[in-house]
Amino acid sequence: MKKTTSxxxxxxxxxxxxxxxxxxxxxxxxxxxxxxxDVRFIKGVPLIPNLLxxxxxxxxxxxxxxxxxxxxxxxxISSLAIILGIYAITRLYRxxxxxxxxxxxxxxxxxxxxxxxxxxxxxxxxxxxxxxPPVFNVADISVTxxxxxxxxxxxxxxxxxxxx
Numbered sequence: 001m002k003k004t005t006s007x008x009x010x011x012x013x014x015x016x017x018x019x020x021x022x023x024x025x026x027x028x029x030x031x032x033x034x035x036x037x038d039v040r041f042i043k044g045v046p047l048i049p050n051l052l053x054x055x056x057x058x059x060x061x062x063x064x065x066x067x068x069x070x071x072x073x074x075x076x077i078s079s080l081a082i083i084l085g086i087y088a089i090t091r092l093y094r095x096x097x098x099x100x101x102x103x104x105x106x107x108x109x110x111x112x113x114x115x116x117x118x119x120x121x122x123x124x125x126x127x128x129x130x131x132x133p134p135v136f137n138v139a140d141i142s143v144t145x146x147x148x149x150x151x152x153x154x155x156x157x158x159x160x161x162x163x164x
Contacts, residue, residue: 010094013095014094016097016104020101021108024139027138028137028139032116036124041056043055055128057126058122058125059123059124063140071117075114078110085106088103103146106142106146109143125137
């Protein structure tokens, strides 16, 4: 009976992970599509004056435009991270809902930016905050939040961190 419950729980977790990834990807693709196809975003559109603007930026690097010009390396690194994330939630942590949530967010953001890099040669960024210089996108938010959740989980709940 316990094995059946475990399989059902794993299946439910996989459905949750796939659903979350698809929702994040849809929002990411939609926002990038809108920004790439509306000329108003070239100069920027203020949403909250002096705080939040939407502006079309082509980012050929990773976070903070690091590794600009290393497209193939970024594609390989992103692909490996996505594969590692899928392995983690299907083999290592299939019953840990927090890990599945966090890793699914990282996978979704990684896929969103990977697709941009492959098809456009750059990542479409658009969210600009007056107090935070780098421009970013929905995929970046997803990866960042996923990593924050993982870090908090590891620090607060992972008992394997205890030292003798």
